[in-house]
Amino acid sequence: MKSFSISINKKINKFKNTIMVDGDKSISHRFFLIASQAIGVSKASGILEAGDIFNTISALRKLNVKILKKKNEYYVFGNGLGSFKIKKNTSINCGNAGTLSRLLCGMLVSYPVKIKLFGDKSLNKRPMRRIIEPLQKFGMSFYPKNKSTLPLIVSGSQIPMPNEYDEKIGSAQIKSTLINASLLSPGISKINEIKKSRNHHEIMLKHAGANIKIKKNTIIIKGESEFNSFNLKVPGDISSASFFIALTILSKNSKIVIKNICLNPTRAGIITILKKMRANIKIKNIKKVCGETTGDIIVNSSKLKKINCPKSLVPYAIDEFCILMIIAAGATGTSTFSGLGELNKKESPRLNIMNEILNKIGIKTIKKKDSIKIFGNPNLNLKNNYIVKSYMKDHRVCMASVIAALSFGGKWEIKNAECVATSFPSFYKLIKKVGGIIEKK
Numbered sequence: 001m002k003s004f005s006i007s008i009n010k011k012i013n014k015f016k017n018t019i020m021v022d023g024d025k026s027i028s029h030r031f032f033l034i035a036s037q038a039i040g041v042s043k044a045s046g047i048l049e050a051g052d053i054f055n056t057i058s059a060l061r062k063l064n065v066k067i068l069k070k071k072n073e074y075y076v077f078g079n080g081l082g083s084f085k086i087k088k089n090t091s092i093n094c095g096n097a098g099t100l101s102r103l104l105c106g107m108l109v110s111y112p113v114k115i116k117l118f119g120d121k122s123l124n125k126r127p128m129r130r131i132i133e134p135l136q137k138f139g140m141s142f143y144p145k146n147k148s149t150l151p152l153i154v155s156g157s158q159i160p161m162p163n164e165y166d167e168k169i170g171s172a173q174i175k176s177t178l179i180n181a182s183l184l185s186p187g188i189s190k191i192n193e194i195k196k197s198r199n200h201h202e203i204m205l206k207h208a209g210a211n212i213k214i215k216k217n218t219i220i221i222k223g224e225s226e227f228n229s230f231n232l233k234v235p236g237d238i239s240s241a242s243f244f245i246a247l248t249i250l251s252k253n254s255k256i257v258i259k260n261i262c263l264n265p266t267r268a269g270i271i272t273i274l275k276k277m278r279a280n281i282k283i284k285n286i287k288k289v290c291g292e293t294t295g296d297i298i299v300n301s302s303k304l305k306k307i308n309c310p311k312s313l314v315p316y317a318i319d320e321f322c323i324l325m326i327i328a329a330g331a332t333g334t335s336t337f338s339g340l341g342e343l344n345k346k347e348s349p350r351l352n353i354m355n356e357i358l359n360k361i362g363i364k365t366i367k368k369k370d371s372i373k374i375f376g377n378p379n380l381n382l383k384n385n386y387i388v389k390s391y392m393k394d395h396r397v398c399m400a401s402v403i404a405a406l407s408f409g410g411k412w413e414i415k416n417a418e419c420v421a422t423s424f425p426s427f428y429k430l431i432k433k434v435g436g437i438i439e440k441k
Helices: 025-035 051-062 098-107 129-138 172-183 200-208 238-250 269-276 311-316 318-329 341-345 350-360 395-408 417-422 427-433
Strands: 006-008 016-019 039-045 066-070 073-079 091-093 114-118 141-143 152-155 164-167 188-193 212-215 218-222 231-233 255-262 280-289 292-300 334-338 365-367 371-375 382-388 409-414
Touching (some): 025 051, 025 172, 025 200, 051 066, 051 098, 051 417, 098 172, 172 188, 238 395, 238 427, 350 365, 395 427
Parallel strands (some): 091 114
Antiparallel strands (some): 365 371
């Protein structure tokens, strides 16, 4: 995609609007990966059509999985567990998709052939040791030895070994990777969630009829148990919705309705956090669709108070902390967020970069290794010029900066603004719909 910058020179005026955001990224990834292992043709609507998902589709096609799109629905022709056909010297480009690079490794556990996995500049810096070590216990090999970032050569085992693993980080990617490996390994595997994380993978596998059980904090998978194709409706992504929630809260006399959003309790931590900050948020039309909780989010302008965010909520809002830091900048009092070590292991060192942006706009912070104190200013009214660059094209940093510009004022230039297409291709279109003025350069 051609690189471009955007400039924002004016706060957004008051607005009242109803929008729908793009489909959930986590669920969209998992539909293609899980459907590729089902028996029969699976169908999904509402799929996120963004860079990360296109990388997943491309990777599966390279492994001989047939995927078609008809009108607004995607069809995946699955041939069961272990049905990939892998050619010699296969090399898979994962782009910027951390979910793909990790979850796919688990799906290659039963293939004793060498496959090269690599990504873009950002993905090639992200840690892979967290999945390498547990997958080695299933019998996988990784080359070069002791290398813990992409590019990597991966090779599975002819007879992978079932396993039991304690997941202590609170990472849905690690958990989902090990579930994938367990599905392809004979016998019973167990994953003990010492720290809970989002559970889209388990929900979708149950929806598909896979042999997976959950007892308290333990996930039990009976390997080599086939499951059939399934249909799926993908709801809107709460991570994408969070930017419009923030814009509404921080703007005066404004209201927005965001329809059909995934409200999975292991994913909707931002709603809990914002309610603790006294945000005016309501949820309506709650229902279960294909195992996931969905509903409409109604948001009004709010006067926010500080928060000492409980660590227990961090895994349920891990992708929303860029925008939560912008929100805290506009709150009354000093907000504290801790247990954020995972942020610096995302597409960019998000904790460090967002701290720099907050300081740039005059917000005092105290940042430590995995925590930040933000001294909010509800009267923040910027007048200066601000340039956002050198943020590793992190889509969430970019969108958080857009919301800061529209909420707090000043004259902003944001480089590499095309990066939002990684997760939220309709972002700028929706910003314009609610009245934001953005100039593309």
